[in-house]
Amino acid sequence: MTPEDRFPGPEPHHSGRHPHQDLDVLPYGSYYEPNPPADQPGSPAEPEGLPGGSGATYSGYGGANYLEQHWPVAGHPTPVAGTALPVFLAAQPPAPAHDDDPPTIELGPPISEDDLRPAPQLGDPGPVGPLYVVGDVHGYLEELIAALHQQGLVDADGHWTAGRARVWFLGDFTDRGPDGIGVIDLVMQLAAEAAAAGGYCRALMGNHELLFLGAHRYGDEPVQSTAGTASFRAAWLLNGGQQHDLERLQGHHISWLKRLPAMALEDGHLLLHSDTTAYLEFGDSIAEVNDAVHELLADEGADEWWDAFRRFTKRFAFRGPSGPMAAGELLGTYGGHRVVHGHSPIPYLTGEATSDSGEPPYVPGPYIYADELAVAMDGGVTMEGKLLVARLPVD
Numbered sequence: 001m002t003p004e005d006r007f008p009g010p011e012p013h014h015s016g017r018h019p020h021q022d023l024d025v026l027p028y029g030s031y032y033e034p035n036p037p038a039d040q041p042g043s044p045a046e047p048e049g050l051p052g053g054s055g056a057t058y059s060g061y062g063g064a065n066y067l068e069q070h071w072p073v074a075g076h077p078t079p080v081a082g083t084a085l086p087v088f089l090a091a092q093p094p095a096p097a098h099d100d101d102p103p104t105i106e107l108g109p110p111i112s113e114d115d116l117r118p119a120p121q122l123g124d125p126g127p128v129g130p131l132y133v134v135g136d137v138h139g140y141l142e143e144l145i146a147a148l149h150q151q152g153l154v155d156a157d158g159h160w161t162a163g164r165a166r167v168w169f170l171g172d173f174t175d176r177g178p179d180g181i182g183v184i185d186l187v188m189q190l191a192a193e194a195a196a197a198g199g200y201c202r203a204l205m206g207n208h209e210l211l212f213l214g215a216h217r218y219g220d221e222p223v224q225s226t227a228g229t230a231s232f233r234a235a236w237l238l239n240g241g242q243q244h245d246l247e248r249l250q251g252h253h254i255s256w257l258k259r260l261p262a263m264a265l266e267d268g269h270l271l272l273h274s275d276t277t278a279y280l281e282f283g284d285s286i287a288e289v290n291d292a293v294h295e296l297l298a299d300e301g302a303d304e305w306w307d308a309f310r311r312f313t314k315r316f317a318f319r320g321p322s323g324p325m326a327a328g329e330l331l332g333t334y335g336g337h338r339v340v341h342g343h344s345p346i347p348y349l350t351g352e353a354t355s356d357s358g359e360p361p362y363v364p365g366p367y368i369y370a371d372e373l374a375v376a377m378d379g380g381v382t383m384e385g386k387l388l389v390a391r392l393p394v395d
């Protein structure tokens with residue numbers, strides 16, 4: 001089967017689900033299609049070089065309004081002519097006319113050891129709340145609110161109700177589904193509401209965030225792909241890009257997306273978007289990887305953006321006999337005892353996607369594999385699977 005047979009072109013927008021999950025595609029056939037499990041008769045060998053890199057990072061940024069209200073401003077405000085100065089800057093009374101007796105300050109009692117002890121901390125925030133992760137959303141806003149509500153994280157209208165809980169989105173907010181911008185707006189809103197409640201809601205950058213930003217910034221500008229000349233817009237459309245999302249993309253969305261980290265470590269869980277080892281190509285620590293991605297998005301050109309997208313689109317590094325070794329390499333470099341990722345739908349990892357029954361794939365929950373070193377969180381919502389929200393650790 002040729003790439004053109006499987007991927008004839010972008011599908012028109014509709015509000016329903018796509019009947020089949022298309023894995024991410026690079027133009028001219030440079031795409032990754034999973035093989036059935038190796039123990040099935042006639043299974044082809046794993047393509048050489050298929051396992052790639054994957055990663056996810058820390059993001060503490062809330063919505064645009066929250067940033068404007070709470071972001072600290074360096075320095076003191078500059079007084080405007082004709083306005084009253086603050087009390088501490090107001091003019092002091094004139095000095096006495098005579099200075100034969102300079103003013104003195106009465107000394108207090110000697111300082112005791114009790115005075116040197118640190119003051120008690122006020123408003124101790126107490127223990128942190130439980131940790132949750134959210135798999136790939138791909139524009140399915142209604143399904144996302146329903147899944148968060150089922151876990152008690154939001155109310156029926158999508159407002160934070162989880163107090164000091166911690167939530168990490170693993171990336172891929174847009175493309176394929178009906179309302180990618182609505183999903184981004186919700187995550188930004190929840191970041192602000194969670195912070196006000198003493199918890200937090202953070203997100204990682206997925207390969208579709210890179211693709212979406214690239215389509216906006218570079219459009220049809222040619223980039224040098226490994227399979228020939230391509231463009232971000234062509235790849236975005238091929239991977240389910242929705243024109244109405246691009247039309248609704250605003251400056252505050254772009255600023256927020258470009259700040260997302262690539263990976264993070266929480267409670268011993270190494271959080272990534274992609275099941276690939278490509279993160280190792282960006283740095284030897286979580287901070288180095290995140291800084292490298294942010295610097296690339298701030299300064300580099302279309303070809304560098306494309307190369308990053310290509311690397312983070314790789315998948316299946318933790319599947320098969322070499323999977324535990326690949327997961328262990330990431331854990332040994334960045335810390336933690338288990339990788340938690342999105343990106344590759346669980347039905348492809350388990351072989352459910354190749355079923356001929358015509359029934360929707362069965363996804364009971366997160367998929368633990370690679371000798372229990374990896375947890376997959378993409379439930380395949382775009383192929384009538386499930387949008388997964390899970391509390392960590394999972395057993």
